Amino acid sequence: MDEPEFKPFHKTYQIITFALSVGMIYPNPATDKMRLASIPISILTILPLACMIFLEMYQCWTQGDIVNIIRHTTVLGPFLGGLFKMFLMYHKRKQAKQILDEFERDYHLYNSFTGDYLNIARDGIRNSLIYSERGWAITVTTCVMTFPVMAILLNMYNYTFKFQATKYMIHDLNKPGASPEARFDSPYYEIMFFYMMYCSLLYVINFIGYDGFFGLSINHACMKTNLYCKMLEDAWKAEPNERYRRVVAVIDEQCRMFEFVNLIQDTFNIWLGIIFLATMIQICTCLYHITEGYGFDLRYMIFVSGATIHIYLPCRYAAKLKAMAAETATHFYSSGWERVNDRRLRNMLLFMVARAQTPLQITAFNMITFDMELFVSIMQSSYSMFTLLRS
Template sequence: MDEELEFKPFHDSYKLITFALSIGMIYPNPKTEKWRLASIPLLVATIAPLAIFVFIDMYRCWMIKDIVNIIRHSTVMGPFLGGFFKMILMYHKRIQAKQILDEINRDHLMFNDFAEKYKNIARSWIRNSQIYSERGWVITVTGCVMTFPVMAIVLNVYNFAFKSEPEKYMIHDLEKPFSESEARFESPYFECMFMYMFYASILYVVNFIGYDGFFGLSINHACMKMDLYCTALEDAMRNDDEVCGRVVAVIKEQCRMFRYVDLIQDTFNIWLGIIFIATMIQICTCLYHITEGYGFDLRYMIFVTGAVIHIYLPCRYAAKLKALSLDTACRFYSCGWERVEDQRVRKMVSFMIARAQVPNEITAFNMMAFDMELFLSILQSSYSMFTLLRS
């Protein structure tokens, strides 16, 4: 039956994000709760040896005052380990996340019975989400992370094909614990570690595509809900029949949207607070590694670009939600209420305008509002930390 519907559930509308959520053990499906609860510790256990090797090397670097390599390790491993925190956090917030999915699925099902005018609005927003919040985000994350293994593969192939004494390149250069520096290139250790790091890169991509992409899709859906009920109110004022009933229906949708945004806030506010702090540090450390490390490194240049995009998008989504929520007050006021003589309708519209003048905001730790001003503040703070570190 779903094949006959134009507007399909979340898992059919956004297949790439759904796949990443499922592989990353964070898709909020009640039927898989026990499986996810068992699988998350297993996934963490599979990357524990790599994390231990990195921490051992960071300790070695600390003992010899090698700050550049400490920063190099922390720049990559910090977000990587944060991906597994997302699994735990999403499991903790699985009820709220499931309610977000249920609301999206409920709306998509309703769109199939809407008039063509409203379907066009829904199509536009869903297409925008599929292009930017899904495919665009998948390309961004994959490009930033997979640069490391792809460049390592290309350099290894080139060296072994065209050089008499080829050098070996790891995905992330890491000393073999308690061994000489060159021991990391010995077989079969090098080959095993290369494949192990490639596996870690895949997990890296999956964790960032699913969770962060889900946030963007959720915000875009809230914006679509606002656009739809504003249009519904404008049409209600042009219709002489059942104006009061139509306005009541718009009020109900407005209240549903408020509850929906509260769910997004409850589900993602801890994560937003963490990336607010972590991204500032990551941008700073990436810049330091590029300028103070062992020459220009294209991988880290791409990585710092990805870090900027990673904090830009939540700020952009939250700013768009805030701007559209304020714009609804203007659209309510301009809907043509003055042509309606029913005082009940006029009073309802006045209350709707008053409520819409309080913007919907997404905050980190329920304190810091995410918007473009915060994004600029993060960049300024990162650069200040970078100049302090250089000095």
């Protein structure tokens, strides 16, 4: 028997699945108890580093060292946010599982497609693989792993070409209760270096899995919309005794798409609100560190670029879904219904068009609509905060 072209979610999006699984946020009911026990263990492993950073931030506060406070918060904030995703996904595990089930159901259905339907499905999955999985994984890995990679390269260069080598940490952090130079003493330096490397990998895994899953879900909703618009066009061309069944199938798919979007909204609603606030602050603090810190720092320049992409993509995905939903009514009206003299089907079409005209939006905290206008607003607000901070 030939292997199906469209495979289950875990085989189609292997990078996202791996990140979700390792990050203990893959919504598998069989692993609920294991994840519930593993999440506190993961938090305990990073608690020492978080406490050390908080302690140094307090010392910087007493000394009026705003630059170092911002330097620490820029890295620590998103890291702690990544751990919060474990709790959030566990809380929303049932909704997330329903999203995965819809992927599985649709991909199984796509294996029976031919012609234009097959091309739409292929293009949609290819787009998700390139942008929502591989592109996002490369972006997150580049932004985060720049810190350890640059530390390794600088250490190698100094030990190779300099008589008195200067050591570099992944994230420069003083040893609690000791002089600043003590952070480079062995074996403390080596232990902290590998410990921060572990935290960096955990950072990457959390952001690739959770945020990538959101992008895949939105793209899948858009693909479902394209498919049932094409289904309606072909329904009007069918034989009279087949036409009604096909139009009803389109209505079923339209309803499933709306339910699917509601699941996405319910699953990611809180997270979208958090990144709306956190990213705006993070872009501001990164810019401040780059301009007012200790000279130009390539790591934070890449990091602020990643933060911008991090808020751009959800806005872009949500805007894409909003635009496609708004165009659905036009596609329905232009599908060729005028060639069919059947009052019952025409009345059905009226309800389909009316339902499609209802705005379909992704919101944060059920209040803030995600679209490209919001992205522009975030950029403007971040820059305003930055200029205020400089003054």
